[in-house]
Amino acid sequence: MDDGFVLASSSPRRRDLLAQLGVTPDLLLAPEIDETPRSGELPRAYVTRMAREKAQAVAARAPQPSVLLAADTTVACGRRILPAATTPELVDQCLRLLSGRRHTVHTAVAVVDAGGRLRERLSATVVQFKRLSDAERAAYVACGEGLGKAGGYAIQGRAAAFVSFLSGSYSGVVGLPLHEVRQLLTASGLP
Numbered sequence: 001m002d003d004g005f006v007l008a009s010s011s012p013r014r015r016d017l018l019a020q021l022g023v024t025p026d027l028l029l030a031p032e033i034d035e036t037p038r039s040g041e042l043p044r045a046y047v048t049r050m051a052r053e054k055a056q057a058v059a060a061r062a063p064q065p066s067v068l069l070a071a072d073t074t075v076a077c078g079r080r081i082l083p084a085a086t087t088p089e090l091v092d093q094c095l096r097l098l099s100g101r102r103h104t105v106h107t108a109v110a111v112v113d114a115g116g117r118l119r120e121r122l123s124a125t126v127v128q129f130k131r132l133s134d135a136e137r138a139a140y141v142a143c144g145e146g147l148g149k150a151g152g153y154a155i156q157g158r159a160a161a162f163v164s165f166l167s168g169s170y171s172g173v174v175g176l177p178l179h180e181v182r183q184l185l186t187a188s189g190l191p
């Protein structure tokens with residue numbers, strides 16, 4: 001027997017987004033890879049590499065998936081890759097940078113089928129934030145929702161009120177572009 005559908009992610013948001021498609025993973029495995037960007041690496045190349053490396057790292061531990069899916073979400077301001085904001089100071093720095101500006105949220109998805117074939121898609125969504133006052137920034141940092149998030153915010157929470165414009169995939173910003181995910185899973189033979 002094989003491992004069934006393997007979700008190579010520790011993110012509860014990715015599990016919830018898959019549930020929106022009616023898909024429940026048979027196995028959850030957290031990818032452990034080095035997420036440091038290479039010197040001069042551009043956002044699209046970086047996020048694509050991250051999703052592929054997550055898929056490959058987990059595939060090595062789940063030798064017989066019927067289908068395996070991994071993803072990576074990265075916030076970019078121009079050519080600059082924003083960090084996953086692991087401290088309140090980093091959340092504040094990200095918000096200062098994003099205030100009143102457009103940025104792009106890239107989510108790359110990598111799917112491996114039963115034969116070991118890799119299929120990939122990249123979703124890019126342009127998001128504009130309103131100009132944030134010092135008080136708005138401080139309140140958002142204090143609420144803690146930005147911690148651990150790429151770019152220091154989560155669009156599915158309070159930061160939704162900062163978004164004055166969005167073009168692309170809302171689910172992609174949260175962590176999995178569902179239009180692309182559905183196409184990849186179907187092409188990979190998931191019923």
Ligand SMILES: Cc1cn([C@H]2C[C@H](O)[C@@H](COP(=O)(O)OP(=O)(O)OP(=O)(O)O)O2)c(=O)[nH]c1=O
Nearest residue numbers: 009010011072073149150153154155173174175
């Ligand atoms: C921009 C943005 C990011 N995020 C989240 C999605 C991702 O979980 C996280 C980006 O980090 P990722 O490295 O893509 O994912 P992860 O470390 O949480 O999970 P795993 O590698 O195990 O799959 O930021 C939101 O939830 N909302 C948003 O609006």
